[in-house]
């Protein structure tokens with residue numbers, strides 16, 4: 085049932101998009117004094133080694149984070165949200181080294197204030213154990229809780245949060261087809277409990293109808309409830325199958341992904357308008373590389 089391990093994918097183009105958007109949201113939400121609670125419904129192991137077996141086998145970071153790090157300077161300079169992302173990841177590494185890649189739990193924790201809280205859900209027994217061990221090293225005490233629970237269900241009991249300020253990041257592996265429906269159901273249920281929270285959902289853009297349904301259904305939901313939303317996507321290559329010289333089918337791997345945000349910070353759209361085309365330019369692998377950004381005020 086659980087064969088997905090994020091260690092193979094850490095630092096890929098989808099992580100770049102997701103983590104850059106996460107940082108931009110966190111920067112905004114931590115400007116107000118009131119305590120913030122962040123829920124990460126699918127947390128992963130928390131920290132990854134880019135020089136370890138998993139990452140080296142897949143080589144995905146080489147086409148994502150590492151490609152961004154090595155990119156030639158752009159004439160107009162890097163967008164501030166991309167630079168902020170690179171600086172934050174650099175903070176986990178020694179000067180000039182890029183061996184450690186922080187997952188969403190460590191990225192978020194790095195941006196919390198003392199009064200803020202972080203609740204991490206992770207269901208995979210091995211990743212939950214690694215996550216707990218990694219988090220324990222932070223010595224963050226009660227600020228960060230690791231729950232070995234189903235994040236779709238577990239979130240319910242915490243909404244609304246005491247100070248009525250929260251960000252929910254939902255980053256399922258979509259390993260099971262039901263994840264596509266469950267993530268939308270979870271957001272719909274959460275909005276009835278806590279309509280003013282910020283909800284950020286990562287989704288893959290692949291040729292499967294249920295994958296296309298995620299942003300479509302979230303858009304309908306947000307619109308029906310009169311909530312603002314923003315949908316950002318990054319495509320790095322074609323989704324078409326190709327064949328090698330021997331006629332063997334080559335699967336392209338993940339070609340594109342998106343982040344759908346309900347109740348986004350007002351500053352997010354302008355920040356992404358500059359950043360997304362730059363990401364498409366730097367991380368693009370063929371002429372299909374592009375980005376999109378749509379939103380409703």
Ligand SMILES: C[S@@+](CC[C@H](N)C(=O)[O-])C[C@H]1O[C@@H](n2cnc3c(N)ncnc32)[C@H](O)[C@@H]1O
Pocket residue numbers: 086088089090102124125126127128129130186187188189205206207208211233234235236255256257
């Ligand atoms: C894409 S990874 C998360 C990566 C992480 N959010 C990050 O950005 O670093 C998805 C994780 O969700 C876990 N998972 C799968 N189903 C789950 C569920 N129902 N509840 C909680 N965790 C789940 C998987 O074991 C995997 O580690």
